[in-house]
Amino acid sequence: MRVLNDFSFELQAQCPDTGARAGVFHTPHGIVETPRFMPVGTLANVKTVTPAHLKDAGAQMVLSNTYHLHLQPGEDIVAQAGGLHKFMAWPGPILTDSGGFQVFSLSDLRSITDEGVKFRSPRDGRMINITPEKSIEIQNALGADVIMAFDECAPPGVGRDAVEQAMDRTYGWLKRCISANQRQDQALFGIVQGGEYLDLRAEAARQLVDLDLPGYAIGGVSVGEAPEIIDQVVKHTAPLLPDNKLRYLMGVGSYREMARAIGHGIDVFDCVIPTRLARHGCALVDGERWNLKNARFREDFEMIDQGCPCYTCQNFSRAYISHLLRSQELLAYTLLSIHNITELIHFTQRIRQSILNGTFRQDFARWLDEPIH
Numbered sequence: 001m002r003v004l005n006d007f008s009f010e011l012q013a014q015c016p017d018t019g020a021r022a023g024v025f026h027t028p029h030g031i032v033e034t035p036r037f038m039p040v041g042t043l044a045n046v047k048t049v050t051p052a053h054l055k056d057a058g059a060q061m062v063l064s065n066t067y068h069l070h071l072q073p074g075e076d077i078v079a080q081a082g083g084l085h086k087f088m089a090w091p092g093p094i095l096t097d098s099g100g101f102q103v104f105s106l107s108d109l110r111s112i113t114d115e116g117v118k119f120r121s122p123r124d125g126r127m128i129n130i131t132p133e134k135s136i137e138i139q140n141a142l143g144a145d146v147i148m149a150f151d152e153c154a155p156p157g158v159g160r161d162a163v164e165q166a167m168d169r170t171y172g173w174l175k176r177c178i179s180a181n182q183r184q185d186q187a188l189f190g191i192v193q194g195g196e197y198l199d200l201r202a203e204a205a206r207q208l209v210d211l212d213l214p215g216y217a218i219g220g221v222s223v224g225e226a227p228e229i230i231d232q233v234v235k236h237t238a239p240l241l242p243d244n245k246l247r248y249l250m251g252v253g254s255y256r257e258m259a260r261a262i263g264h265g266i267d268v269f270d271c272v273i274p275t276r277l278a279r280h281g282c283a284l285v286d287g288e289r290w291n292l293k294n295a296r297f298r299e300d301f302e303m304i305d306q307g308c309p310c311y312t313c314q315n316f317s318r319a320y321i322s323h324l325l326r327s328q329e330l331l332a333y334t335l336l337s338i339h340n341i342t343e344l345i346h347f348t349q350r351i352r353q354s355i356l357n358g359t360f361r362q363d364f365a366r367w368l369d370e371p372i373h
Contacts, residue, residue, distance in 0.1 A: 006026050006027075006028075007025070007026060007027060007145075007146075007187040007214040007215070007246075008025075008026050008244075009023055009024070009025050009026075009215070009244055009245055009246045009267075010023055010024045010025075010026070011023045011243065011244065012024065012356065013355050013356045013358075014355070015263070015355050015358070015360040015361060016358070017360075017361040018263040018264075018360065018361055018368070019238065019239060019263060019264050019265035020035075020262045020263050020265070020351070020355050020360045021034065021035070021262075021265060021267060021355065022034065022035070022352050022355040022356050023246075023267060025093075025215075025246045025267070025268075027061075027093040027145040027146070027187070028145055028185050029085060029091060029092055029093045029094070029145055030060065030091070030092045030093055031060065031093075032060045032061045032093055032246075032268065033060065033349075033352060034246070034267040034268055034352065035258070035262045035266070035267055035268065035269075035348045035351050035352050035355075036060060036061070036267070036268050036269075036345070036348050036349075036352070037253065037258065037268075037269050037270070037271075037344040037345050037347070037348045038059070038060075038061045038062060038063055038095065038268055038269065038270045039054060039057075039059050039062050039063070039270070039274065039275070039341050039345075040062070040063045040270050040271065040272045040275070041062045041063060041064050041088065041090075042063075042064060042065045042068050042272075043064070043065070043068050043069065043072070044064050044069060044078070044084060044087055044088040045088060046062060046275060046337070046341070047275040047279070047333075047337065048275060048278065048279070048330070048333045048334045048337045049275075049334060049337050049338060049341065051088070051089050051090045051091075053311070053334075053337075053338050053341075054090070054341070055092075056310070056311060056338075056342075057310060057338060057341045057342040057345055058342065058345040058346060058349060059092070059341065059345060060092055060093065061092060061093040061094065061095060061145075061146075061268070062090060062092070062093075062094055062095075063094070063095045063096070063097060063270050064084060064088075064094060064095075064096050064097075064142070064144065065096065065097050065099060066096050066097060066098055066099035066135060066138050066139055066142065066148075067097075067098075067099025067130075068099075069096075069138075069142060070099065070128075070130075070138050071121060071123050071128075072123065075137075075138045075141035075142050076141065078141065078142050078143070079141040079142070079143070083142065083143030084096070084142050084143050084144055085143065093145045093146070094144040094145055094146070095144055095145065095146040095147075095148070095270075096139050096142055096144040096146070096147050096148065097148050097250075098135045098139070098147070098148040098149060098150040098151060098191075099130065099135060099138075099150070112152065112169075114169060114172065115131060116129060116130055116131030116132065116134070116150075116173075117129070117130050117131075118130075130150070131150070131176075132149070132150040132173040132174075132176040132177045132180060133176060133177075133180040135149075135150040135177065136150070136177050136180040136181050136182075136188075137180065137182075139186070140181065140182050140183050140186065143183075143186070144186065145185075145186060145187065146186070146187045146189055146214075146215065147181075147186050147187070147188050147189070148188075148189050148191060148217065149170075149173065149174040149177040149178075149188060149189065149190050149191055150173050150174075150177055151170040151173065151174070151191040151193060151219060152166040152169050152170050152173070152193070153166070153193065153219060153220045153223060154166035154167075154193070154195055154220065155223060156195070156196070156223060156225045158195075160195075160197055160200075163193075163194060163195035163196075163197060163200060164194075164197075164200055166193060166195075167193045167194050167195075167200055167203075167204050170191065170193045170204070171204065171207050171208075174190050174191075174208070174211070175211075178211065187214035187215060188213060188214065189213060189214065189215045189216060189217050189246075189248065190208040190211065190213050190216055190217070191208075191216075191217045191218070191219040191220075191250070192204045192205050192208060192216060192217065192218050192219065192237055192241075193219055193220050194220070194233075194237075195220060196225060196229050196232075196233060198232070198233070198236045198237075201233060201236060201237045201240075202236070202237070202240060205237055205240040205241060206240070209240070209241065209242060213245070214245065214246075215245050215246035215247070215248060216241045216242070216245055216246070216247055216248070217247075217248040217249070217250050218233070218234060218237050218238065218247070218248070218249050218250065218266070219250045219251075221233050221234060221249065221250070221251070221252070222250065222251035222252050222271075223251070227256075227257070227372050228372045230252075230257065231257075231260055231261075231372055234249060234260070234261050234264050234266065235260075235264045238261070238264045238265040238266055239264070239265055241265075246267050246268065247265060247266050247267045247268075248266070248267065248268045248269075248270075249261050249266045249268070249269050250270065251270065251271055252269050252270075252271055253269055253270070253271025253272075253273040253274070253344060254271075254273070254287070255286075255287035255347060255367055256287070256367050256370060256372075258344075258347065258348060258351075259351065259364050259367035259368060260367065260368060260372075262348075262351055262360075263360075263364075263368055269348070271344075273340070273344070274337060274340030274341045274343070274344055275333075275337045275340065275341070277289060277336070277340055278333050278336035278337040278339075278340050279333050279337075281293045281325045281332070281336070282336070282340075283304050283305075283321075283336055283339055283340065284339070284340045284343045284344065285304060285305050285343070286305070287367075290304075292304075292318060292321050292322045292325055292336070293322060293325050293326065294322075297318045297319060297321075297322040298319060298322050298323075299319055300317065300318040300319050300322070301317045301318070301319050302317060302318055303316070303317060303318070304316075304318055304321070304339055305339070305343070308339060308342060308343065308346070309342070309346070310338050310339050310342035310343075311335075311338055312335040312336070312338045312339040312342075313339060316335060321335055321336065350363075351363075351364060
């Protein structure tokens with residue numbers, strides 16, 4: 001019998017031609033079969049869909065955000081509700097981001113020191129001080145299964161010195177996060193930073209691996225860099241992380257990026273793409289983006305995707321969803337979100353099965369061999 005705080009990663013199969021892995025990540029609230037796409041529920045909800053929709057879509061782990069939940073409703077309220085799982089009625093595994101990326105995106109409202117980050121709340125203007133210790137305190141109160149270390153995400157184009165400073169600060173903050181963590185039923189992951197500089201990525205990975213954490217993330221690769229830079233960084237960094245630990249690539253969710261990253265040895269992904277595109281009227285179909293507000297869909301009575309098992313594709317036509325969008329009916333965003341989330345999860349499920357079958361390289365050559373630009 002597995003103990004409550006067992007966060008082991010079980011490797012089941014590996015592609016002989018690439019670094020692609022199929023495995024199982026164990027958490028107190030259930031397993032995550034990898035590779036797997038994870039929907040983002042920033043404010044303790046995945047926008048426009050219910051937990052039942054997520055379960056039907058094949059979701060196993062979802063994400064929430066420390067920064068946003070600290071601002072509203074506040075971690076104390078979530079704790080009073082019994083933690084995130086009960087608060088949002090999601091019984092499966094949950095991961096909380098540290099809030100670092102969101103804080104650092106407030107470039108005109110915050111100041112960074114080795115101690116932490118001070119920023120003015122965009123909600124009410126009050127000054128807030130987030131330190132590594134405070135980030136962990138908030139995440140301990142929220143009660144997610146996986147919590148992320150507070151890190152500094154240097155934006156692209158700032159130069160090597162600034163990237164190296166952010167990397168060193170991230171490592172110092174990680175050690176403080178480890179000391180501050182008060183719960184054994186939460187797995188604290190470190191984040192490999194280092195920008196586009198491969199030697200810095202290697203140094204950061206070595207530092208984190210020496211700390212023997214339950215899992216590792218690659219951060220700072222979806223903040224404005226060119227696709228070829230992202231691919232190069234992931235290809236170089238993922239193999240440096242332990243074979244027996246979960247590998248998480250933050251903020252990535254396109255077919256090509258996920259397929260290639262899986263080929264480099266990544267296990268799980270998160271991205272806001274499926275629900276954000278849905279709110280703009282777009283459906284994901286085999287890696288393409290279809291704007292269902294376009295005139296060609298007004299009299300198109302086919303399902304969005306005949307091969308998709310989701311509730312939307314089993315019941316509604318493109319013409320109906322186009323009508324809902326043109327009428328600004330909220331149901332359109334729910335139906336498109338259900339489809340888009342299912343689409344990305346099932347894409348990673350198909351990859352998982354191909355790795356188990358030993359056919360990943362052949363089955364997904366279209367995405368692995370496609371030129372990056």
